[in-house]
Amino acid sequence: MDDFSPSDLKTILHSKRANMYYLEHCRVMQKDGRVLYLTEAKNENLYFNIPIANTTVLMLGTGTSITQAAMRMLSQAGVLVGFCGGGGTPLYMASEVEWLTPQSEYRPTEYLQGWMKFWFDDTERLRAAKSLQRARIKYLQKIWQNSRELQNEGFIYNDSLIQSALDTFQIRTDTATNSQELLLTEAQLTKNLYKYAANNTGQKHFSRQHKSIDKANAFLNHGNYLAYGLAASCLWVLGIPHGFAVMHGKTRRGALVFDIADLIKDAIVLPWSFICAKEDASEQEFRQQILQSFVDNHALDYLFDTVKAIALQTGSEQQTQEPTQ
Template sequence: MDDFSPSDLKTILHSKRANMYYLEYCRVMQKDGRVLYLTEAKQENQYFNIPIANTTVLLLGNGTSITQAAMRMLAQAGVLVGFAGGGGTPLYMACEVEWFTPQSEYRPTEYLHGWLQFWFDDEKRLIAAKAFQQARIAYLQKVWQKDRDLKSEGFDFNSEQIQSALGTFHARTNAANKQSDLLLTEAQLTKVLYKFAANNTNTTEFKRQHQPDKNSTSKANDFLNHGNYLAYGLAASCLWVLGIPHGFAVMHGKTRRGALVFDVADLIKDALVLPWAFICAKENATEQEFRQQVLQAFTDHKALDFMFDTVKSIALTDEFGVDENA
C-alpha cells in the first residue's frame, strides 16, 4: 500500500485528538498501511490497531519495541513518541523529558516569532510567567467548580482553606520581581493542595517524592508521577504543533532543555492530576485504572485545548493576556 501523505493523516487537529496510549510488553509495527501493536498470548498472537490520526502521544514502557516503518507512519501523522519506564514514569532521569518529535519543515513560525519578541526581555518574560500562573488557577477554578465527581470527593474550590491559599498566592504572584519568587509561591500553593487532597482522602503521612521508586509504598506519589508524565506528553505535543522549542521556558529557568514542557504541563496538573492521584490511591486503583481516569479527565475538561489557547494567547499578544479573575 502506498504511504499516506501527512495531509491525509492530519485531518484531526491535535487540540481535538482524543487518544494517548501507554503500551508495555508488546511490539509496535506497521502492517497493511496501519500501525498495530502485537501482544503474545498463550494460544495466539493478538494484533490491536492504533488510530494514529486521532492520537496525540504514544508512550512506550517496559518490554516494548517499535519498527522503523511504524515510526515513519507515526511521524507522518504527527504523533509524539516517548520512551518511559514502568507505569509511564521516565526511564532514565526523573527530572528529564525525552520525546521523539516528528520532523517537518512546515512547522508554523508565527508563534515562535511572537514568543521570541518577549522572551529575551526579563520583564516581559516575568509578565508571561505570571500569566501562566494566573491561567492555571483559572483552570483549576473552572474544573473544580464544574466536575461533580471531584466535588463529591470534597474538592471544593470555594473551601476556606483553598481560598485562603489562593489569596496569598495571588498577592505574592503579583508582587514577584523574578522567576524564583514565582517558583517559591507555586511550591507553597502546591504544598497546600497536597495537604488538602490528603485530608480529603484520609491519606496519612503523605510526603511528596518526585523521583519514581520501585520500592515505593505510596500510591498517591506513584500516581502523581505517572499523571504528570501524561501531562508532559500533552504539553510537548502542544509546543511541537505550535513550533515553539522546549527550551524557551518562562518559569523553570533557561538552563533546562525541556523546561517549557514543564511550564505548560503545570497549567493542568493541579486541577486534574493532583486530585485524581489521591482519589485513585484511596480507592486502591491499579495504574491502568488511574491512567484511564486521568486521560478521561483530560478529555472531559479539554486540557489540550486549554494548553493551546493559553500558549497561543501569550505568544501573540503583548499583554500575554490571561486575566487572573477569569
C-alpha cells in the same frame, strides 16, 4: 497507505485528538497500512490497532520496540513518540522522557517569532510566567467548580482553605520580581493543595516524594508525565522549542514542557491521584481516569489557547484559531 497522504492523517487537529497511549511489553509495527502493537499471549500473538490520526502521544515503556515503518507512519500523522520507564514515568526522576518529534517544515512560525520577541527581555518573560500562573488557577477554578465527581470527593473550590491558599498565591505572584520567587510561591501552593487532598482522602501523613512507592506518589508521577506528553505535543505543533522556558530555568532543555504542563496538573492530576489511591485503583484504571478527564475537560484545547495567547501577546479570542497542522 497508497491511498493516503501525510496531510490526510492530520485532518484531526492536535488540540482535538482524543487518544494518548502508554504501551509496555509489546512490539509496535506497521501492517497493512496501519500501525499496530503486538503482544504475546500464552498460545497466540494478539494484534491491536492504534488510531494514529486521532492520537497525540505514544509513550513506550518497559519491554517495547518499534519498527522503522511504524515510525514513518507515526511521523506522517504528527504523533509524538517518547521512550520512558515503567508506568509512564522515567525509572529515575532526574531523567526526562526523550520525545521524538516528526520533522515537519510546515509548522507555523508566528508563535515562535512571538515567543522570541519577549523571551530575551527579563521583564517580559516574568510577565509571561505570571500569565501562566494565573491561567493555571483559572483552569483549576473551572474544573473544580464544574466537576460533580470532584465535589463529591470533597474538592470544593470555594472551601475557605483553598481560597486562603489562593489569595496568598495571588498576592505573592503579583508582587514577585523574578522567576525564583514565582517558583517558591508555586511550591507553597502545591504543598497546600497536597495537604488538602490528603486530608480529603484520609491520607493525612502524606509526604510528596518522587521515588516513593505508595500509590498517591506513584499516581502523581504517572499523571504528571501524561500531562508532559500533552504539553510537548502542544509546543511541537506551535513550533516553540522546549528550551525557551519562562519559569523552570533557562538552562534546562525541556523546561518549557514543565511550565506548560503545570496549567493542567493541579486541576486534574492532583485530585485524581489521591482519589484513585484512596480507592486502591490499578495503574491502568488511574491512567484511563486521567486521560478521560483530559478529554472531558478539553485540557489540550486549553494548553493551545493559553500558549498561543501568550506568544501573540494578546488575550483576544480572535487570535486563538488553531493553525493549519
